[in-house]
Amino acid sequence: MNTKIIYLVGYMGAGKTTVGERLANLLGETVYDTDKMIIEKEGCSIQDIFSRYGEEHFRHLETEILKETSMLKGVITTGGGMVLKEENRELMKSSGTVIFLECNPMVIFSRIKGDAERPLLQNKNEIEFSSLYEKRKPYYEKSAHIIIDTSNSSIDEVVSEIE
Ligand code: S3P
Numbered sequence: 001m002n003t004k005i006i007y008l009v010g011y012m013g014a015g016k017t018t019v020g021e022r023l024a025n026l027l028g029e030t031v032y033d034t035d036k037m038i039i040e041k042e043g044c045s046i047q048d049i050f051s052r053y054g055e056e057h058f059r060h061l062e063t064e065i066l067k068e069t070s071m072l073k074g075v076i077t078t079g080g081g082m083v084l085k086e087e088n089r090e091l092m093k094s095s096g097t098v099i100f101l102e103c104n105p106m107v108i109f110s111r112i113k114g115d116a117e118r119p120l121l122q123n124k125n126e127i128e129f130s131s132l133y134e135k136r137k138p139y140y141e142k143s144a145h146i147i148i149d150t151s152n153s154s155i156d157e158v159v160s161e162i163e
Pocket of ligand 1: 082118
């Protein structure tokens with residue numbers, strides 16, 4: 001398994017960013033976040049990209065950024081939809097170790113509902129949010145070398161399990 005890069009994949013709100021930051025710290029590595037890199041490169045927020053140019057354009061930017069990160073070394077945290085394209089799944093799997101942070105969408109929803117920074121969360125109730133997760137779950141599973149169930153674990157427990 002290629003451990004030059006550790007990719008964290010999973011649904012929005014699953015804790016990828018927090019786990020990624022702590023993990024990178026622990027391993028003495030750098031953390032890169034694909035959403036943050038897109039925001040920096042485009043000079044506007046994710047919700048602005050969605051509302052001005054649409055989701056498809058965002059997905060294109062996401063793949064371009066992923067190609068850049070695949071040449072780096074460190075921990076890479078990805079947006080919740082990164083696994084949707086086969087091209088992205090293959091690139092991650094061949095250039096690093098992919099860890100899926102599995103979660104309970106009901107628990108996540110109560111924590112992140114109302115977050116205006118996540119366009120795909122807008123106008124969704126708990127059932128719709130959970131059903132999007134169920135649709136995506138096979139893609140998270142397909143993309144991953146390792147699956148970690150985070151539902152009953154603290155961030156520290158998840159980080160030490162990965163370590
Ligand atoms: C998305 C998740 C977001 C962000 C964008 C789309 C998704 O990232 O990439 O809003 O399709 O699930 P987080 O997983 O960090 O919320």
